[in-house]
Amino acid sequence: MIWCVILLNVLSGFIICSADINKEKALRLMRETPLIDGHNDLPWQMRQLFNNELEKMDLNTLEKTHTNIPKIKAGRLSAQFWAAYVPCESQYKDAVMKTVEQIDVVHRLCHLYPNDLMFATSSDDILSAFKQxxxxxxxxxxxxxxxxxxxxxxxxxxxxxxxxLTLTHSCNTPWADNWLVDTGKDTSENNGLSDFGKELIREMNRLGMLIDLAHVSEKVMNLVLELSIAPVIFSHSSAYEVCKSKRNVPDDVLKKVALKKGIVMVNFYNDYVTCQKTANLSNVADHFDHIKKVAGHEIIGFGGDYDGVSRVPEGLEDVSKYPDLVAELLRRGWTDTEVKAALGDNLLRVFREVEKVSMLTSCFSITKHCHYFIHYFSLLIFEVRDSMTAIKPYEVPIPYADVVNPCRTMYGYPPQDNAGSMISLGLHLLLLTLLLHGTILQLF
Incomplete structure (x- = not known):
């Protein structure tokens, strides 16, 4: 019995020592490579908790959220894509205004906490902030x-x-179908992407804006992977084969993302980790392992979705816990190179590629046809966004019939685009007149 107790103590000490070694190594790697997270909804919490009145809270002491400055520091969070999110209920109403207000929140947070947060718009900015x-x-x-x-x-x-830009959230737009189409809870309205949606992809390529495929239908995933000449991202999605939620990425799409040299940033929401209400850190690591096995470590990143979800895994309760997940990957045999790739090297590569495009500027004047030709040369290392400045912005608006609603005016559209709607309005007025006329006659 005494020998059993001694053996158990020795084994316990070995396990603790091993865990400490992995944690120490994780922290060292995170000092060498910036941890970049693809999605955090703290700005929406500012709306929900304080109606965006930032003077009412202190991000150093705030405890109602997954994210505050001490937690950021403890988690070695070097770069964060903050979500400017507004609900689908705002569509056709005040979505643009509400989104601008959320963009403003990020700017103001950086202004209020300049010693801790640095506003960034490029891959170079990420590295500059990391050094500071x-x-x-x-x-x-x-x-x-x-x-x-x-x-x-x-x-x-x-x-x-x-x-x-995440192309959809949990509702269709007039030009793209969302993930709920694949669950049967929504119907396809655009066969994936409308013609306008395809032009939007080209315009995002021209601007140098990352295309985010989290929340879109599988058909949209595949269409964009064919259309885009730059790598794409999934800012907060996990592996479908590990948890069969339509918010996650199927294996065949993972392989296409690898061919496109894009990135899938693993989501920590329990419902997308285990497809259940509960999950733990190890379950999240399973998604990292699966994506690596199917498509390689070069497409993996972190996309916690903190402050945007109601349930997070045990062991990943807030943004301070990233080092524990990194330590778990090391425990599972991930190499330093693989860990650094997932931490930030992959996202930095994708970001740089989005800031690049092929040197075939001579055919830029034939935008649509050249787009498909350029696609096959998109791996060439030339400044995409800067080279595409030769292309003029796409200026044709979406057809009025695709967006007509009581909150939208028709200013700027030529009369023929409105003819159908005007005829329809005329018929409605005629029917209303006849109905009223009949009602009046009955009174007499």
Whole structure:
């Protein structure tokens, strides 16, 4: 019995020592390579808790969220894409205004906490913030409904610092289908992407804006992977084969992302980790392992979805816990190179590629046809965004019939585009007149 107790103590000490070694190694790797997370909804919490009145809270002491400055420091979070999110209920109403307010929140957070947060818009900015021991703060707009089917709005968002657009959230836009289509809870309205949606992909390539495929239908995933000349991202999605939620990425798509040299940033939401209400850190690591096995370590990243979900795994309760997940990957045999790739090297590579494009500028004047030709040369190392400045912005608006609603005016559209709607309105007025006329006659 005494020998059994001694043996158990020795084994326990060995396990603790091994865990400490992995944690220490994790922290060392995180000092050498920036941890970049693809999605955090802290700005939405600012809306929900304080109605965006940031003076009412202190990010150093805030305890109602997964994210605050001490937790950021403990988690070695070097760069964060903050989500500028507004609900689908705002579509066709005040989505653009509400989204601009969320973009403003990110700017103001960086202004209020300049010693800890640094506003960033490029891959170089991420590295600069890392050297200064600050968290690079980038913006991703979560949901295509936020641009109200306007490429002008998309371009202005870019000018305000937005560096990715999630094409849909949990509703269709007039030009793209969302993931609920694949569950049967929504119907396809665009056969994946409309013609306008395809032009939007080209415009995002031209701008140098990351295309985010989290929340889209599988058909949209495949269409965009064919259309885009730049790598794409899944800012907060996991592996479908590990948890069969339609918010996750199927194996065949993972392989296409690898061919496109894109990235899938693993989500920590329990429902997408285990497809159950409960999950743990090890379950999240299973997604990392699966993606690596299917498509290689070069496409993996972190996309915690903190402050945007109601349930997170045991062991990953908030943003301070990233080092524990990194230590788990090391325990599972991940090499330093593989860990550094997942931490930030993969995202930095993708970001740089999105800031690049082929040197075939001579055919840029034939935008649509050349786009497909350039696709086959998109792996060439030339500045994409900067080279594409020769291409003029796409200016044809979405057809009015695709977006007509009581909150939208028709200014700018030629009369023929409105003919159908005007005829329809005329018929409705005629029927109403006849109905009223009949009612009046009955009174007499």
């Amino acid at each position: 021991n600050k968290t690079a703060s980038l913006i991703g707009v979560e949901g295509g409904h936020s641009i109200d089917s306007s490429l002008g709005t998309l371009r202005m968002f870019y000018n305000l610092g937005v560096r990715y």
